[in-house]
Amino acid sequence: MIAGPSEILIICDGKTNPDWIAMDMFSQAEHDENAQAILISDDGDYLEAVEQSINELLPGMERAEIIRASLSTRGALIKVGNLKLAADVANIIAPEHLELSVEEPEALSENIRHAGAIFMGRYTAEALGDYCAGPNHVLPTSSTARFSSPLGVYDFQKRSSLINCSQVGADTLGKTASILARGESLTAHARSAEYRIKSD
Template sequence: MTIRRLSSRDADFEAQLEALLAFETAQNADVDAAVTAILADVKARGDAAVVDYTCRFDRLDATSVSDLELSREALQQALDSLSAVQREALEAAAARVRSYHEHQPLQSWHYEDADGSLLGQKVTPLDRVGLYVPGGKASYPSSVLMNAIPAKVAGVGELVMVVPTPGGERNPLVLAAAALAGVDRVFCIGGAQAVAALAYGTQTIPRVDKIVGPGNAYVAAAKRRVFGIVGIDMVAGPSEILVICDGSTAPEWVAMDLFSQAEHDEMAQSILLCPDAGYLDQVAAAIDRLLPTMPRQAVIRASLAARGALIAVRDLDEACMIANRIAPEHLELSLADAAAWVDRIRHAGAIFIGPYTSESLGDYCAGPNHVLPTSGSARFSSPLGVYDFQKRSSLIRVSAQAAQKLGRIASTLAHGEGLPAHARSAEYRLTDALGD
């Protein structure tokens, strides 16, 4: 197949790279209009609207939202129905994800000034979180673990999961993952109506404080619309992988790592940076050999043709510079001395160190979260973690002694801003009160 070949030595390389990275993020007007109507309807009619949309879009025969809720016993039955191999894999992944995230919680802290004032920070978990899990064509038990376990580690009081079941088809691995992760309630609903139900609450579905989890264009548009009413994790773009290789890794390994993101969808992006042009030829040959063996070869081919690239760079220093500019979701350092280059990377959602660390391990069972910033947002945002399910309150206790000093400072600044009530509030606490 034809995959774009670039060289950093080309005079127009900057323009070529810019074109490669370009991604249209504008919302589809028809999708946005449909979502706006659904949100308003669910907000107004609650359960009745949720049932109507679910029966229409997912071809279900339900008369109430209660018909769409799964019991904890049903989740446990799904877990018990798994083969021994599947259950062991799911339990092992859950244990590793939990162990990693148990290192993350923020802690409350405080200190006292010499004048007896106390300053600090109180950390508390969110009360209730909604977890959106895709259904239908895409069913991801790994996403259940990655979103639910950090929430539970954070101490979230209640975790409500929504998952569409088109035609009544339920994925046992998804439900089993919910049982393992400790999800409290599960509703078989999806789409914008599920986001609306979580954001506004209905007669049966409780309103949540934050919504996390991936979804289609309608779900993404709905999450944008309800942000501010509830928190959201992020509105993610297509999946991305960037591999920096020195030519020491088997080309088949790198080709398959590129495939691992390309198979997500046609808009996914897979890029290889290497200073050895001959090695790029070997990877290109490996791609041609391996692609016909892939069940999702049509998706991979379309993705690599549209947004993939093999890029020849001058050296590994330049590769790191380009990587920092791209700020990829997944960055593989497939290098003989990979650890020596980690400090050169400033912007990446997750960094996979060494040739044996395939990105796919991070997706399922390495431990760190696979919900990562995309489309260059790793420049300013981070992977999903326990801290996303905690909030911070400032603690301030001013002593009578400190009020004398701080009151004068506040009074001066408040008068300077033209806010006399602010100034007078501070002045009242002074033992030799200022003003009248």
């Protein structure tokens, strides 16, 4: 897992206050100039409204220069034909933080496969996850959410797999293992399993 630079991707149906979304984008962009902030919507007028909010709110931000640099190099406002396509784009990007700022976030979340943390609905700001909502704050970035999960207890434990076959189990599994091993031309694997197959 790669943790950082910070990322946020927001999918919005055009009904959330544009100032809220602009500030949500700022919340990650203010981390550093390499942070990523993306908004995807199926409403072009709404994207323009958020851009206007960005322009109005940015001068008053304490970290305005960092936010401006981040948005200019790694920020985007993306128009799509529908919210399902927005989910498809989100799965390709596999963001660290994903806000589903839509009327029915549960339904849209069924289309999401790759994200570090998913924030459901208009009132669930990403900042709540950072500070007090309870999820792990160490999340995969740089599209590694495609194959990594948030930092968890298992990352601090050493585990071993225990495999125990009875004679009947070895007889059943041995036949399967033999077929697969011979398909890979790994004869010793196959014969090792075959030795344990009960003779008829």
